[in-house]
Each structure stands twice: as structure tokens, then as C-alpha cells.
Amino acid sequence: xxxxxxxxxxxxxxxxxxxxxxxxxxxxxxxxxxxxxxxxxxxxxxxxxxxxxxxxxxxxxxxxxxxxxxxxxxxxxxxxxxxxxxxxxxxxxxxxxxxxxxxxxxxxxxxxxxxxxxxxxxxxxxxxxxxxxxxxxxxxxxxxxxxxxxxxxxxxxxxxxxxxxxxxxxxxxxxxxxxxxxxxxxxxxxxxxxxxxxxxxxxxxxxxxxxxxxxxxxxxxxxxxxxxxxxxxxxxxxxxxxxxxxxxxxxxxxxxxxxxxxxxxxxxxxxxxxxxxxxxxxxxxxxxxxxxxxxxxxxxxxxxxxxxxxxxxxxxxxxxxxxxxxxxxxxxxxxxxxxxxxxxxxxxxxxxxxxxxxxxxxxxxxxxxxxxxxxxxxxxxxxxxxxxxxxxxxxxxxxxxxxxxxxxxxxxx
Amino acid sequence: xxxxxxxxxxxxxxxxxxxxxxxxxxxxxxxxxxxxxxxxxxxxxxxxxxxxxxxxxxxxxxxxxxxxxxxxxxxxxxxxxxxxxxxxxxxxxxxxx
Ligand SMILES: Cc1cc2nc3c(=O)[nH]c(=O)nc-3n(C[C@H](O)[C@H](O)[C@H](O)COP(=O)(O)OP(=O)(O)OC[C@H]3O[C@@H](n4cnc5c(N)ncnc54)[C@H](O)[C@@H]3O)c2cc1C
Numbered sequence: 001x002x003x004x005x006x007x008x009x010x011x012x013x014x015x016x017x018x019x020x021x022x023x024x025x026x027x028x029x030x031x032x033x034x035x036x037x038x039x040x041x042x043x044x045x046x047x048x049x050x051x052x053x054x055x056x057x058x059x060x061x062x063x064x065x066x067x068x069x070x071x072x073x074x075x076x077x078x079x080x081x082x083x084x085x086x087x088x089x090x091x092x093x094x095x096x097x098x099x100x101x102x103x104x105x106x107x108x109x110x111x112x113x114x115x116x117x118x119x120x121x122x123x124x125x126x127x128x129x130x131x132x133x134x135x136x137x138x139x140x141x142x143x144x145x146x147x148x149x150x151x152x153x154x155x156x157x158x159x160x161x162x163x164x165x166x167x168x169x170x171x172x173x174x175x176x177x178x179x180x181x182x183x184x185x186x187x188x189x190x191x192x193x194x195x196x197x198x199x200x201x202x203x204x205x206x207x208x209x210x211x212x213x214x215x216x217x218x219x220x221x222x223x224x225x226x227x228x229x230x231x232x233x234x235x236x237x238x239x240x241x242x243x244x245x246x247x248x249x250x251x252x253x254x255x256x257x258x259x260x261x262x263x264x265x266x267x268x269x270x271x272x273x274x275x276x277x278x279x280x281x282x283x284x285x286x287x288x289x290x291x292x293x294x295x296x297x298x299x300x301x302x303x304x305x306x307x308x309x310x311x312x313x314x315x316x317x318x319x320x321x322x323x324x325x326x327x328x329x330x331x332x333x334x335x336x337x338x339x340x341x342x343x344x345x346x347x348x349x350x351x352x353x354x355x356x357x358x359x360x361x362x363x364x365x366x367x368x369x370x371x372x373x374x375x376x377x378x379x380x381x382x383x384x385x386x387x388x389x390x391x392x393x394x395x396x397x398x399x400x401x402x403x404x405x406x407x408x409x410x411x412x413x
Numbered sequence: 414x415x416x417x418x419x420x421x422x423x424x425x426x427x428x429x430x431x432x433x434x435x436x437x438x439x440x441x442x443x444x445x446x447x448x449x450x451x452x453x454x455x456x457x458x459x460x461x462x463x464x465x466x467x468x469x470x471x472x473x474x475x476x477x478x479x480x481x482x483x484x485x486x487x488x489x490x491x492x493x494x495x496x497x498x499x500x501x502x503x504x505x506x507x508x509x510x
Contacts, residue, residue: 240460249455249456252456252458253460253482299458300482300483304485308427397450398446398450398451400446
């Protein structure tokens with residue numbers, strides 16, 4: 001990669017590299033049809049082609065490449081979760097993130113800035129300690145630190161006792177990072193299509209044909225395609241597509257909003273999260289402050305921004321960083337997130353023979369993109385879910401066997 | 414600011430209300446575990462006009478709202494008594510203790 005960069009820098013003329021070949025005609029049949037060209041669907045396509053030699057694959061998206069939550073998330077990646085199942089899974093993602101720019105031949109700008117989850121109450125401190133212990137047990141770098149150490153990492157935080165909710169400590173996760181979300185999708189799309197996978201933008205799945213518990217064809221607004229296997233990875237549309245094929249889901253679709261400020265000089269180094277204040281904030285390389293909070297208070301299929309969200313978020317962000325009172329907002333947006341009752345994903349096989357699901361990624365699925373791609377490809381190729389995703393199978397609700405990730409996911413990211 | 418029409422208190426700020434889930438008939442106390450799991454965890458989650466429980470927090474008042482989830486428009490709000498015309502007996506099965 002370094003050599004490639006040097007060669008590129010010394011060249012006199014630059015040829016723009018297209019991410020995708022022009023949209024091909026839709027064939028009448030594919031070995032695997034992937035619904036959703038977000039990061040998850042594209043990563044699965046990449047791994048099907050690269051690890052399993054399956055290249056008769058079509059990735060369909062009703063919109064443009066990665067225009068869903070992949071384009072809308074706030075790009076935080078970390079693995080300091082609360083449940084052992086969760087920590088193990090997200091940590092595999094962290095390992096993949098480290099080599100991903102190299103694997104995809106595209107600079108994903110993985111920026112390893114460290115991640116602080118603030119505690120403003122004894123109860124929050126106890127949860128942070130609990131998380132730190134589970135993390136360490138799984139080999140994840142994570143520890144509880146006091147306000148003195150927080151000050152060294154982020155002196156701009158209001159650490160005084162006069163604050164409305166004084167900061168008592170923080171869970172510090174040095175590997176916490178951010179990555180360039182769009183590039184992640186482009187990188188996977190480019191690599192997958194280079195190996196023969198077809199990516200069909202503006203191709204909406206409108207229904208399915210079934211014979212008993214087998215899905216025989218996928219209907220789209222560009223025609224019907226016969227399929228060997230189908231992977232659904234449609235985030236906020238999980239229920240809609242699930243309804244078409246006849247799968248009932250424990251998912252509520254809830255809008256999640258975020259915003260960025262105008263660019264300012266570099267002032268905040270780590271990622272700062274406060275669960276109690278429903279606020280998180282980090283600064284991009286070009287100086288914008290990226291901010292978000294918890295999901296909207298009630299479900300819906302809309303991506304509108306609301307005044308309530310901004311009022312609440314700004315008030316809380318200013319409690320952490322009083323200087324923000326001087327900073328203007330630049331942009332705001334929302335995405336539709338697929339929330340599960342236990343704040344954990346739904347991955348693996350379904351009651352249908354040849355239909356696989358990757359859903360329930362709610363407000364936390366960007367960081368999991370590489371591991372979902374790898375593990376879902378394995379599931380589809382072998383018709384068997386690997387051990388690392390067993391805990392997340394769709395049947396867990398009927399067994400009252402949830403993976404309670406609530407403590408770790410109270411703030412949306 | 415978005416407003417909601419509370420059947421008891423009239424138009425109020427949406428921030429005063431709490432969403433309480435889809436209106437669906439509860440299984441009988443003697444229903445099997447699978448039916449209960451479905452009722453507890455699975456949701457219809459439709460894009461379109463749905464019927465939901467809402468709660469006006471300052472006055473502890475539960476009511477029903479019809480809302481279009483595809484564009485977040487409130488269509489109608491009314492007292493639960495409009496649908497629940499008979500008393501619901503939750504303890505109809507055998508007592509376990
Ligand atoms: C504001 C916000 C902030 C977030 N911040 C973070 C964060 O900091 N860290 C983190 O880890 N996660 C975060 N998330 C969550 C994360 O964005 C998602 O979990 C993740 O991007 C899901 O990826 P995906 O590929 O499954 O979905 P998407 O990128 O949404 O892709 C799904 C695709 O399916 C397509 N589709 C839907 N229906 C159909 C159909 N019928 N036919 C064909 N195609 C269809 C859609 O057009 C879409 O492109 C955030 C989410 C939001 C909204």
C-alpha cells in the first residue's frame with residue numbers, strides 16, 4: 001500500500017478509478033442473491049467470492065450503493081461491549097479492521113483515537129467496571145479510569161464538581177477508532193465486482209417465490225431472478241422484506257439522528273460518549289464535530305430530523321464541553337435503525353431452507369461490517385452458522401435466551 | 414415542536430407523551446410458551462397506519478393513537494374504552510402461588 005501511494009504520488013497524470021463497472025443486465029439466475037448493498041451485504045459478497053470461490057452472486061439495492069445506514073452512521077468502531085458473546089464478536093471485527101485498508105486496497109482512514117465512556121453516577125461506574133472486567137477477560141484493552149486520567153486524555157471536558165452531572169470516571173478503550181464509512185462500502189464493492197460479483201443499484205426486491213420452505217426466486221422491479229441461496233441484509237427495512245418472504249421479526253424500526261458542526265481547529269482527540277447524557281462526540285480530520293445521541297423516542301419509517309433531538313443533544317453536549325455554545329451546526333440527518341429487544345443482532349439461518357438473515361443491527365452495526373461479511377459468507381456458503389454467531393440466532397427469542405447487550409448500547413452507536 | 418392531541422388533556426407537546434407499543438390482543442393466561450414469546454418479542458412493525466398505545470406522562474393517562482409510521486402523521490387519538498368495551502381479566506388461568 002505504501003509503495004502504491006508513492007507510485008501514485010510521483011505520477012504526472014491521475015486516472016480516476018471507477019468503483020463499479022456499469023450496471024449489468026440482470027441475469028435470470030444466480031447462485032446467491034444478496035438483498036441490500038450496504039456495508040454488510042457488500043462485505044458478504046466480497047467474502048463469498050474471496051474465501052469461498054462463489055462468484056455467481058448478485059447484490060441488489062433499491063437505492064444507490066451504500067446509501068442506507070452505511071452512509072449515515074457516525075463511523076465509530078470499538079469492542080468494549082458488555083456480554084462475552086458480544087465482546088468476542090466485535091473484537092473479531094476490530095482485528096479485521098486493522099488490516100482492512102490493505103485488504104481492500106483503499107485507505108479507510110482508520111483513526112485509532114481511543115474511546116471514553118463517561119460515568120456520572122455510582123450505578124454507571126459499576127456498569128463500567130463490569131464492562132472493563134468482561135472486556136479484559138476476553139483479551140480486550142479496556143479499563144476504568146478516574147477524572148485525573150480523563151483530564152490527560154481530554155482536557156477540554158468540564159471535569160469540575162460544579163457540573164450538573166459531574167464526571168466520576170470513565171471506561172477507557174484505547175483501540176476505539178473511527179473509519180471512513182463510505183470508503184468501506186466502496187472498497188468491498190470494488191473488490192467483490194473485480195472477482196465477478198454483480199452489483200445492481202436501483203433494483204428493488206418486491207417479493208419472493210416459495211416452494212414450501214425453499215425460496216426459488218426473488219422478484220424485483222427489473223424482473224424475476226432464480227436463486228440458489230438468499231441473504232437479507234437490509235437494516236431498517238428488515239421487517240418489510242421479512243414480511244415479503246414470510247418471516248416474522250422481533251424488530252422495531254426507529255429513526256436515529258446525528259449531526260456535524262462547522263469545521264473548527266482540532267480540539268477533541270478521543271471519542272467521548274456519555275450514556276447518561278445521551279450524547280457522543282468526536283472530531284473528524286477536517287475539524288467537524290460529529291455528534292449523536294439515542295434513537296428517537298418512538299418508531300417510524302422516516303428519516304426526518306427533529307428540533308427535539310437537536311435541543312436535547314446540544315444541551316447535553318454543552319454540559320460536557322461548554323465551549324460548544326459558540327460552535328454552529330452544519331448538517332443533520334437520520335437513518336432508520338432495526339432495533340431488537342436485547343440490543344443484539346440477528347444473524348444466521350432462518351426457518352427457510354436457503355434464506356439467511358443479517359439484521360437487527362440497530363444503532364451499532366457499522367463496526368461489525370467486516371466480521372458480518374466474513375461470518376455471513378461462511379454461513380451462506382456452508383449452510384451452517386459458525387460458532388461465533390450462534391448466540392445471535394433468530395430462534396433465541398422463542399427460547400427466552402436473549403443476549404442482553406443493553407448496558408453497553410444505551411447510547412446509539 | 415410536534416403536538417399530540419391527548420383525549421384527556423387536549424393538545425400537548427409530543428415530549429410529554431411516551432410510546433407504549435402496538436395494540437394487539439394478549440394471549441390467554443393458559444396460552445403456550447411459544448405464543449407468549451411471540452407476543453412479548455415479535456412486532457408487526459408496519460410502515461403505514463398503525464394503532465398504538467400512548468401514555469400522557471404528567472397525568473398518567475393511557476390512550477390509543479392511530480399514526481402513519483411512513484410519514485409520522487398522527488391521524489386520531491381516543492380513549493382505550495373505544496376498543497376495550499369489556500373488562501380484561503388477566504388472572505383467568507390457575508394461580509401459581
Ligand atoms: C445516525 C446513525 C449513526 C450510527 N452510528 C454508528 C456508529 O457510530 N457505529 C456503528 O457501529 N454503527 C452505527 N450506526 C448503525 C449502522 O449504520 C448500521 O447498523 C449499519 O450501517 C448497517 O449496515 P447494513 O449494510 O446492514 O445496512 P444499510 O447500509 O442500511 O444497507 C441496507 C441496504 O438495503 C437496501 N434495501 C432495503 N430494502 C430493499 C429492498 N426491498 N430491495 C433492495 N434493497 C433494499 C437499502 O437501500 C440499503 O442500501 C449508526 C446508524 C445511524 C442511522
